[in-house]
Amino acid sequence: MRIPINHRFTNLITHSSTRHISTCRAILLPSFGGPHNLQLHHNVEIPPLKPHEVLVHSRAVSINPLDTRMRVGYGRSLFERLLPIILGRDVSGEVAAVGADVKSVSVGQQVFGALHPTAIRGTYTDYAILSQDEVTAKPDSLSHVEASAIPFAALTAWRALNGTARITEGQRILVIGGGGAVGFSAIQFAVAAGCPVTTTCGNQSIQRMLAAGAEQAVDYLSEDYELSIKGKFDAVLDTIGVAETERMGISFLKRGGHYMTLQGEAASLSDRFGLTLGLPAATAFLLRKQIQYRVVNGIEYSWIFMRADIEGLTEIRKLCEAGKMKIPVDKTFPITQVSEAHEAKDKRIIQGKVVLEFD
Secondary structure: OOEOOOHHHHOOOOOOOOOOOOEEEEEEEOOOOOHHHOEEEEEEEOOOOOOOEEEEEEEEEEEOHHHHHHHOOOOHHHHHHHOOEEOOOEEEEEEEEEOOOOOOOOOOOEEEEEOOOOOOEOOOEOEEEEEHHHEEEOOOOOOHHHHHOOHHHHHHHHHHHHHHOOOOOOOOEEEEOOOOHHHHHHHHHHHHOOOOEEEEEOHHHHHHHHHOOOOEEEEOOOOOHHHHOOOOEEEEEEOOOOHHHHHHHHHOEEEEEEEEEOOOOHHHHHHHHOHHHHHHHHHHHHHHHHHHHHHHOOOEEEEOOOOOOHHHHHHHHHHHHOOOOOOOEEEEEEHHHHHHHHHHHHOOOOOOEEEEEOO
């Protein structure tokens, strides 16, 4: 039996390039809940490619915080009616087929990339589908495991520093929570751009932050950051996004600077009130904050979300090739042990990046 991800979704796909693969293995999430809600199916239908899409034979995919949050119901206002869905955003593998309009990559090429946060058909599958703007050549210097850990987090950091703050050489950058994948990517981006970087992180991450080029790494548990961190900053990326870190970030910004948080309220308000009421409420909430901080503090306030950006992905590849961008992988699991991998992340048995490998 062929199992479509969702008839309402697959029926929207138009036919394009010819290929011989029609089904594959995939990890389906039929309902929200714990790690054991993730189910391995062996005969899941692969939708026909659109002209701008690329079919990637997956070799490794990473687990992002978004995956574990979606599994328990984050974004249910959008995803619940589309269940079962496939989780996963990052992927590294080989091009198996391309749509009629794709010119940037070719069949057989080693690639890596990441899907948009709202994608229904994710990358926990033997064959992932990405648009041509979401995938590029994999750096030869990286294995598939190493490459799969990078795109989603790095593109989120790129969106903040280059798309929103538009950092330039010499500007001072503060990264709150540099120990995570997005924070660590932001540090490496800023250093590569010639920007002095200060970060907060756990004690176990301090040496890694300094080795990556941060001028100062402050242990947020044992040090008084208000005394330890000196001066003002042109941009603050807050990967934690609680009230205390927001207050901290705002207090360290120069007038005209940018405060950026990963913890926007659009999904949570939509989940709480539904899309019809939640999205307008989120827009109003964001606008109020932007006006408040612009008037009182003279700074810009933004919610940061990853989005497809071929310019950013190309820059990430170049930094990887130059040895200036890498996200350490703490542990790998075979794709058949996806439930165990999610459980390890839920229980914080593994603090760092976890990657799922395909045989």
